[in-house]
Amino acid sequence: MSHPILSRRLFIASGLAALAVAGPVRAQGDAPIPEQVPPGTRLVIGDPQTQFALQLSGLIDELSFDVEWANISGGPQTSEAFRARALDLGSVAEIPGIFANWNNLPVRFVAYREKTDPIGHPIYVFGIAPGARGVASLKDFAGKRIAFSPGQAQGALVLRALKAAGLTTADVTLVELPSTGDVYPVALASNQVDIAPLGGTSTPRYLTQYGKDGATVISHGLRDDPGHLYAPQWVLDDPAKAAAIREYVGLWARARQWVDENPQLWIDEYLIRDQGLSREDAEYLSEATGTYAVPGSWDEVKTRHQATIDLLAAELGYQPYDVELLFDNRFETVAADALAAGS
Incomplete structure (x- = not known):
């Protein structure tokens, strides 16, 4: 079966764009996060790679709250789980979060990382x-x-x-x-x-x-490397869950650092043994992935994301909105602080 070839006019008239006549409008939450995670707090997290890294590194033992791990990744699956109130936190690039807000699913980024060599890798x-x-x-x-x-x-x-x-x-x-x-x-x-x-x-x-x-x-010579943790607004409005997410963000950053420092173990245990890749494919993927860093400030990140929002809006017929709606600034330094504390 052949797939439809979409002109710009037809695409803008499609159901995807029709849902987004007006941009999202809501207040940014700024309630203080509790210093400690309250007893009995539980999160459902869809972040399979970090789950494996936490287990392999032993960092999982530092979690102070209960976690139900969901084998969910990618924007469509994560958004569907958010809508069903079946997931509290997910891992994704920037685009699903941007589109979620256009489609009446209020989500916020709580962590960000980027490649140390985005053009070379x-x-x-x-x-x-x-x-x-x-x-x-x-x-x-x-x-x-x-x-x-x-x-x-x-x-x-x-x-x-x-x-x-x-x-x-x-x-x-x-x-x-x-x-x-x-x-x-x-x-x-x-x-x-x-x-x-x-x-x-x-x-x-x-x-x-x-x-x-x-x-x-x-090659395209452009940055294509944003990596995020994000959560629905109603989850972030829960003080206990916000505290648990803050703790997880720190461990998420440390787990990625551990992977970067132990590439061969990651290749052997995750890419080959768990994911079933051949050694050739695993070695290629590890090299192509490169290493990651977390910035202590989101200023430059927000500037790039605002440009992305504006570009998508202009080309696809959506209403642009302020990038501040996407980021929960209470978490801005959490990942970088966790790495600094462990150095």
């Missing part, structure tokens, strides 16, 4: 279909069919790449496709699209399978 590259000729730079995207996943990081990257090249969605054809599994590599190989963002082990596998037919990849 990007999360995504752009896969070029075997039949697409003359695509060597972002400017060559003009007139091409590009896989597009609205509401996810890959979709925002496409829009950023177009802007960097001086193009808009009117200069290309966006083909709405889910970014799950092998959908993008298959769409490229079957000539459904000319260009699609690829990440993780999809990149080497795509080149191995289709490189002989002319498939290539190109």
Whole structure:
């Protein structure tokens, strides 16, 4: 079955954009967080990688509250669980949080991390279909069919790449496709699209399978690395849960630092033994992932996120809103403070 090719006009008229005529409006909570996590506090957390890192490192023993771990990751699953009141905290890039607020799901970022080398170790590259000729730079995207996943990081990257090249969605054809599994590599190989963002082990596998037919990849030279913890507003309004989240944010930062300091153990125990990757794929993914840092200030982060909100709004027909609605400033220094205390 062929997928619909969406022009900018058709996309803006779609149901996704129709839900967001007005931007979210609500007060930013600023109630003090209790110094200690009250006894009996419990969180449901969807952050599988950190869960494994906490267990492998032994840091999980420092949790002072009860945790129910949910095997949930990615924006769509996390948002669905939030709406069902089945999840308190999730891990995601910035785009699902931005779109959640457009779609009447008030969420706030409580932690942020970024790669220490975002350009040298990007999360995504752009896969070029075997039949697409003359695509060597972002400017060559003009007139091409590009896989597009609205509401996810890959979709925002496409829009950023177009802007960097001086193009808009009117200069290309966006083909709405889910970014799950092998959908993008298959769409490229079957000539459904000319260009699609690829990440993780999809990149080497795509080149191995289709490189002989002319498939290539190109880098974009843009930041694509934000990593967040986020929670619904109603969870953050609960003082006990806010205190537990603050504790978790510190351990989340320390767990990632532990992974960065123990890459071979992470490869062996998580990527190979738990995730079932081959050693070749695991080594590639570890190298591509690079290392992470947490800033002590969100000022620059907010500036970038505001630019993303404005870009998505302009290109997709949404109402822009103030980035302050996205960040719970009570948590701004928690991750950095936790790392400093452990150094």
